[in-house]
Amino acid sequence: MEIQWALVLFTVISGAGAWLFACSMLASLFKKDEAPNKAETVVSFVLVAVGGCMSVMHLSHVDRILEALNHPTSGIFVEAAMIGVLCVILAVYFVLLVRGSSEKARTVVGVLALCVGVVFTYLCGSSYMMEARPAWMSVALPLAYFGTAASAGAGLNLFMKAVQKREGAAMSFSGLLAVIGGALGAVLAAAFCIAAGSYLAEAQNGAIVWAVALFVAVVAVIACGVLAMKQPKNALAWGAIALVAGVLAAIALRAAMWLVGSPFMNFFLVALD
Template sequence: MAPKIQWPLVLFSLFAGVGGCAFAFAGVANALGEMSGVTNAVTVAAFVLVCVGGLCSVIHLATPKNAWAVVTHILSFSGISVELIMLGITCVFMVAFVLCDFVAFPSIVKTACGLIGALSGVYLAFATGHGYLISSKPTWNTTKLPIAYTSTSLIGGALFYLSVSSMLGASASVTSLLIVVALLCGFFNVVALMAYMGHLGPEIARTNKKLYGYGIVFCGIMMNLITTAALYVLTLCSPELGALFTAVSFVGLAFSLIGGLALRMLMWIVGAGFLSLFDLAREHRSVILNQ
């Protein structure tokens, strides 16, 4: 039986995680002295991405009744309720971060909103993977999974920030510092993905060669490191962020999204086999009852 990938949940975790981590980079950039016009624009774009992710999650709930059940049981602190809580908290910090420029607050208030919001954005990425820790699913039941979710979201969020900010005249000095952080996120992504792949074992790699080799290793690891390294070299060679920098940023963002998507697809493929057992039993229940 073919495995069933829950695409709304795949897109929710990818978009919400990348959007939350992009906001984290905007908050750090603001603390480093980046112009408000740049950090606000990235935050608005990240807010839209997070909201799109949230809509994907709602689509998965299928009916308003299910959605209302989640809201009324939000304090149960189940996996889905924690995701919803962090989604709301991160969005609140995003809105507050932008509104600080329209209200006569001291600059320290916006800095605090940005840095605290950065933590909530990163934790949102972690929470979207932590809800899958289920003891009955050995391929999911490891903290290496949400850490891998976080690592793919961090590198995606970094390249999302660099792509948008470079089009808006971002400071080269601030950007060069953030690229170092992006490189560190890239190396962390390598360790996190390899750790989860090690948990799955070599047999799964052999049975999912294309997804593993092209999606995760090539796009999610190699191209992320190559593009972030290229961006770092470009900042060393030129005092300004040019069109080439923006182009490489968008290329890196595309590869990071493909890598993050591949990880989430593989997670469902290796875990859906357990769900298929229930589908198989339901389809053949009449045969079983007649025996």
């Protein structure tokens, strides 16, 4: 099946934004760094919002998305609702920062944003689980979405910490999160490839190439995380590579997914178009 690039970019961009804030919040909760600052919050918000806008760009009549939103049980409705909720929470967190509100209040809102964000990246994948596409009908798919979004977000987090010239425990923890994010992407993407093994093996349209690119990219994220911990002076370079590799891994997983999909659900896209 043809890759729906708008839908690919939707989950990659918004997922990276959600995990950027989550990684920054985790550093605060583990007392390795300050709470997410204004720059990290704004970047997270913009990425989630822009990613949400990308989700309707594959439609020739964007207004048709309103028809899909009339069905609260649909995956599209759930994704849209969670993007809206996450953006509102991030906005509230930003206002708390600007007003200098108590640390406790910021922490509560930050943890809420963390939870909504990571659950959102899982649900982005679960919305594609359908019997008409056997290769997608596995919990391994949303888990792979979750894992590769973590890779992209952790790479972005490492890059932003390096840009802000964080040092010591903060930089080391960001490197550790990149290692964990890359490992999550590798393990969970491998689970999906195994679950869709027969479909992936039979694909003649580049799915294997994307799968190979996926695993090369997540290994790069892990390597950059390790190097950032061992060579913090070069953290900016490692962060930039980790960001590019994490985004590539997320794109590659989604591209491979579309290419192993059955064509029987084309009517779903046509109906909205």
